[in-house]
Amino acid sequence: MSNIQLSDRQLKIIDIVKEKGPITSEQIASMLSVTRATLRPDLAILTMSGILDARPKVGYFYVGIDENNLISKKLKSKKVEEMMSVPIVVSEEATVYDTIVTIFLEDTGSVFVTNDGFLSGVVSRKDLLKSAIGGMDINKIPVGIIMTRMPNIIIASQNDSASDVARKIIEHEVDSIPVVEYIKREDGKEGYRILGKISKTNITRFFVELAGE
Template sequence: MSHIRKEGSTIQLSSRQMELIELVQKHSPITGEQLAEYLGVSRPTLRSDLSLLVMLGMLDAKPKVGYFLGKTYRQTHEPLQRYSSMKVKEVLGVPVNIPETLSVHDAVITLFMENADTLLVVNEEKRFAGIITPKDLLKITLGNAGAASIPVSMVMTRYPNIVTLLPDNTVIDAMRKMSQHQVDCLPVVVPSASPEQYPEVAGWVSKSNIIRLMADIATEGELGDTDL
């Protein structure tokens, strides 16, 4: 495991991720297939590592061209260090919550009205019970006219069979989980004092949240360079 240190904070990148950065530094632009060949692994094996490095700004990529060093690596490691200490609770967004008694028909309407990728389902105590996605709704309604009246509790993915974040997790933790599980957003929950109770919904973190955060930090860095 390799470390990037600055003022007491530490970002841990795996040896393979560091090796990928070194290969890109030497051979950019380089394709994912070429990187896999250098490392003696399959292209899918590298997908999670490459996604994380691109999200961190360490690498960048262009279709039909390949990977090259990203702005974070080329200019400064400061944005990366800020991610290491920044907590999920600082960047979480407001989710679209629906009751578990809501019908599939109304869930479809809510999905489109709110322009949401995922709906968080809460029980009668307003606690996190599960999630439902467009794919879930499509699967249950396709060729099944009677499914519209079914409550979403019948088709949702139930907690605890869901990848979640805690408010004190770091943004880096969120990026890693999104890359590992290939999802676009993650619920942020506050565990209940009683193991028999579902957790409370604190919010959610999406890739779009993180992209906006990265853009803001990059802009701050550019302004700082200008001031210098």
């Protein structure tokens, strides 16, 4: 943050601490073949400028002026379960028309589809729009026919980070991702149970929160 001009020795100290830190001033002095007293003003400048930090009985370590790293850590520390929405779910037997009605009633962008309680598909506004103009009878066709079906669905788990799931959304060009857990039921059947939904809206909302803090 400070805009300071560093000497060659100060730059060498930074390199040493980056590589070997935490490291004591004695060790740095010995590596540079100078006395501790000689180093003292350099270390004072480097710590005051926030480039190095020092902890008693531990030594110096590198902090850097690394705001991007700080932001990255923050985005990675936010968990999906802290930001997911309630998912809107229909069963595979629901008609395309009913699914469109659900989209409007719930004001959602995409709907998750289940078969026997387990995630079986995802259907987006785009899929529904395609069916609606495609000349098929949307009152008869079940949504299971037009949905994207497992295993071609991008999923997330509760413990994924905000940045993991945002990356999936961008890389796979999807609007929303079901948050799931794999379970084995008492009846012996197993599959993904739907816990929540993460969409670009959740990411945008988190972004607004961060900016407002």
